[in-house]
Amino acid sequence: MKINKAFCISVVMSFLLTACNNKIEQPAAKIESNNISFLAFGDGGYHPDYPKKKHIENPRNKEQFIKKEIEDWLEDYRPIEEFDHAPIYIYPNTEIATEMTGASAVGIAMAKLCQTRECEFALQLGDNVYPDGADAKDGKDDQKRMDDLILKPLIPLFAENPDLVVYSALGNHDWKSSRRGVELQTNWMAEQPNFYLDAKGYYQYKIGQPGNDVEFFVLDTNMLLSAKPIYEIPLNPDGSEMELAEAKLKGIGELEVAEPHENPVNGEDIVQIEWLTKGLANSTAKWKIVYGHHILWSIGGTKYSEGHVLRERLMPMLCEYADAYIAGHEHDLELLTDDCSVYLPGNTRPPLPLIISGAASKMRGKHTPFAEQQEKRYPEYDLLWSKSFVWGFAHINLDNQADKLDVEFFTTPRNLSNELVPEVKFSFDRR
Template identity: 40%
Template structure:
C-alpha cells in the first residue's frame, strides 16, 4: 500500500459513446481525466508533522519502524521521496500535487482531454477552515492545475468532497462548495455537495460519500498481522459536524431520481469512497457504501469512479448478487 501522503494517481482516459435506435446520429464521445488524493502543499503540513520535525535520518527511521510494526518484510522497505522544508533541516514526504498536475498536462498535450474529475480530498490534510481560505484555495486548487486548465478553452475540474475535505468543520466543507460555485474558477463543486452534468452522450453524477457514510453504521476497518480482514465490532463514529441531519437520505433520494430519469447513453457516478477496497483498512467503509448505493449503481449506472485508496484498482461487479 502506498504511504499515507503519497498521492493516488487515477489518470484515466475514457472515450464513451452511445447511440439509441431512436437517434440515428453519430455518437458524441467524451474524453476526460479522473484523479484524486493528489497531494498536499508544503505550507499546510499536518499539525503533528509541524510540531515534531524530523531530520532525514529521523524520518527514515520512523518510516522503517512503522513498516516493521505492520509485520511487513524488512527487505521490501522502500523510503518515499523526501522534501526538505526550505530554511530548515526538516524532512517530510514529497508531495505529489505538482508532479501529478504536470503529468496530466503532458498527457493532455498528446491526447484530447475535455475536462477532469477530482475524486475528493481536494484540500489535504485538513480541508478548508471556513475563514481566510482564499490563499489556501489559490495554492492548492488553482496554481498546480493552471497549465492544464489553460490548455483548453472551458476546461473544468468537476469535484466531489472527500473525508479530508470534511476534517476541520462543516463550515470548511461549505466554504469549499461556495468556492466551487464561483464563475471565476475552473474548480466546480455545486451545492449541496452533490450534482450532475452532461457531456456528450454521458451524464455524470457527483456524490458526497462522506455524508452518506456518516448516516449509516460503519465498522472500523482493521487488519490481522497477515493482512487479512479482522472482525471488528467497534463502530467508526463520525465527528459531530459530520452528522448528516437527514442530508444522507435526501442525497440518496436525489441520486435515485436523477439516475432513473436520465436519458443519457452512459451514466457515470463518482465519489470519494470506493465500493470495493483492496488497499488496506478501508474495506468496511466500502462494504457499508455498497449497501447504500450498490443497488442503484447496478440498476441504473455504468461506471463508478472513486479515490480514497491511494492505489489504482479496477473492480468488476456482475451485479447478480
Template identity: 40%
Template sequence: MSKRFLYWPSVALVVLAGCSSPPPAQQAKTASTGPITLLAFGDTGYHYDYLEKEDYETVVTEEQFLAKEKQDWIDDKRPIEELAYPPMYKLPVNGSIVAASGQEPVAKAMKDYCAQHGCDFGTLLGDNIYPDGATAGADGIDDQKRFKDLFTIPYAALGGGSKDFRIYTVLGNHDWHTSREGAMAQVHFMETTPPFYMNGLFYRVVPPAGRGEVEIFAIDTEVMLAGTTVYEAVLADDASEAPSTELEELEPWAVPQNDAERNMAAWLESSLANSKARWKVVIAHHPLWSSSGSKFEQAKALRRIILPALCRHADIYLAGHEHTLEVHTDDCSTASVGEVKPLPQIVSGSAAKMRPINSAFIRNQLKANPQLKTLYSRGLAWGFSHLTFDGDKVTVRMVETPQTGSGAAGVTFEQTFTRRSGGR
C-alpha cells in the same frame, strides 16, 4: 540535504484473469462524433505550505523518517520482503524530512498529457485540501489564498483555454475535518470559480464538452458514511480481515443534516434510473474496493448503501481516497439485482500523495470475495487516470509520473470496458 527521490518499480500488482477486452475498432472522428475524454484525479491537496502543525515544529531526520516508514509497513501487515519507501523532501523552513508531494509533477504530467491526448473535462475526487480542509480562518490562514495555491495555480490551465472545460468536484474526508462551514466554503469556491464545478455536495450534470453522451453523478460519500455504522479496519497477522467491534469516529458535522442529505442514496438511484445519457459516470471519494488493507470497512459500508443502484444503472465508478492507482470490477452478484455486466471501478487517488499496496491483503481479499476482480493495483506511485469514451466502449488508462519529480507522463495500464446501462 536536497530532495531525495527513490524509485521502486516492484510495487504494482496486475491481475488479468481473462478479463481483458480488445481495443475498440478505429472509427472516423469528427468534432461532433469523435471520442470524449475525461481526466480523473484525486487526493491533490498535499502541499508543503499546508502541512500538519507538527511537521513545522518537530525536526525529523532522514533516518527517523525511514525508520517510521518501516515500522508502519510492519504494523500494516505488509510483507517485509516488499518493503519500499516513498520519496522524501527536506522542508526549507526547518530541515525536517517529510514525504514528497506529487502535486506539481502530476499537474505538469496531466497538462502535457491532455495537450497530447485531449481532456474534454475532468473530475476531482476529493481530499482536495490537506490536512483539514478549508478552515474558515480557524487556523489563521485565509481560505482564498489556500484555494489559489491548491486549485487555481496547479489546475486552472488544464483545459487549455476551452470554454467548456470543467473539473467536476466532490469532497473527501479531509475536506470535512474542520467544520461544515469549512466544507461549504470549498463548495462555494468550486461553484463560483471556473473551470471548477460543484452544485452542492451532490449533483448531476451533463458536461457540455460531452455532447450529451455523458452524465456525471457526484455524491458525497463522507456524508453517507457519517450517517451509517462504520467499523475500524483491523487486519489479522496474515493480512486477512479480522472482526472489529470498534466504531470509526467520523466528524459529527458531516452527519446528514436534512432530508436531501439523508436520502442521497435514493436520489442517486432515481437520478441514474431516469438519465437519458449513453454513459452514466458516478464520482465519489471513497472506493468500493481497494488494495492497501486500511479502508475495507468503509468500503463494506459504502457497498451496502450504493452498490445495488450502481449495479442496476451506472456504467463506471470513479473514486480516490486510497493514494493508489487501481482498476477493479465487481460482478454485482451480492447486490441482488439479477444478472448484469460487471461494474468497473477506478481508484485514482495519487495526484499528490502515495501509499503502498498490501499484496497479502489483496490475495486474501480476492479469495474471500469471488465477486471481485482486481485488474490493476499500483502503490507508491503518483499519477492519474484518463478515460476515452468512444461509442459503447470506454478505454481506461492509468498514467504515472516518475518519483524523480520530472512531470513526465507514462501509461502503465490500459483496459477497455463495454457500456453497461441501457440508455440509447
C-alpha cells in the same frame, strides 16, 4: 512542455476577472466529437506548506521519518520487502522531514497528455484541500490556501485548454474542519471559471449529444459514511479481515465516530441516496457514471471497513444502472471490477468497473497479503491492475462507436521531471 510563468499568471488573472463578471451557473463542457474523453484525478490538494499538525508538534528528521514509516508498515502485517516511501521533503533551514507533493508534476503531466489526447473536462475526486480543508484555523488565509492547493497545480492544464472545466467532489479532508470549511470551498469554486461544485456537495450533469451522451452523478460520500457506524478492525497476520465479533471479544475493534459537524442534518444522507436512486432510474443518457471520493473496494488494506458500509448503500443502484464508479481516497492507482452477483442474482451484464485514481499528490503502498485474501474471500471482486507509490491519474474515453469505456492510467516520475509515463489501458463494454 515548458510552461511560461508569465503566460500562466496572465491566464489565471484573466480567468479570475472572467469569473467575477460571468459566474458559472450551470456546468458546461466543450464536445468535439461523438466520443467523450476526460481526465480523472483525486487527492491532489497536498503541499508541505500546509502540513499536518503532527509534523510540526512532533517533528522528525529524515531518518526518523522513514523509521516511523517502516514501523507503521510492519504493524499492518505488510511484507518488509515491499516497503517503500514517498520522496522526502526537508523544510528550509531545518531537519524536519515530510513527504514531497506530486501535485504540480501531475498537473504538468496531464497538460502534456492533453496536447495529443482529447481532454474535454476533468473529474476531481475529492480531498482537494489537505489536511484539514478550508477553515483550518491555522492562521493561514483560506483564499490563498485554495489558490495554492486547488488552482496552482492545474495552471499548466488550463494554459493548454482554457475552456476545460473540472467537476469536483468533496472528500473527507475537505470536511475535516467544519461545515463552514465545506462552504468556503464551494463558494471559492463558484467564483472560478474552470471549476464546478454544487453547494449541496452532490449533483448531476449531462454531457454530449442525445443518443451519445453521458450523465454523471457526483456523490458526497463523506456524508453517506458519517451517518453509519464504521468499525476499524485490524487485519489478521495473513492479511485477512478479522471478524467483528472476534475483534470486539479481544477489545481491539474501534468504532469510528464522525465529528459532530459531519453528522447528517435532517436525514441529508437519505435524501442523497433517494436523489441518486431516482436520478439513475430516470436518466435517459446512454452512459451513466457515478463518482465520489471513497472507494468501494481497494487493496490498500486500510479503507476496507468504509468499503463495506459504502457498498451496502450504493451497490444495488450501481449494479442496476451504472456503467462505472470512479473514486480517489487511496493514494494509488487501481482498477477493479465487481460482478454484481451479490446484488443482482443471476446477473448477465458485464462486471461493474471500479476506477481508483487518488495519486495526484500523495503516495501510498498496497497490501499484497490483503489483496490476495480479498480475492479468496469475495468471488464477486476482481483486481485487474494496480500501481502504488506513484503519482498519476486516469484518462477515460467513452467510445460511442464501439460502445466501450476505455480507461488509461498514466504516471509521472518521483524525480519531479514532469515526464508523462503511459502505464496500461483497459476497455469495458457498456453495461
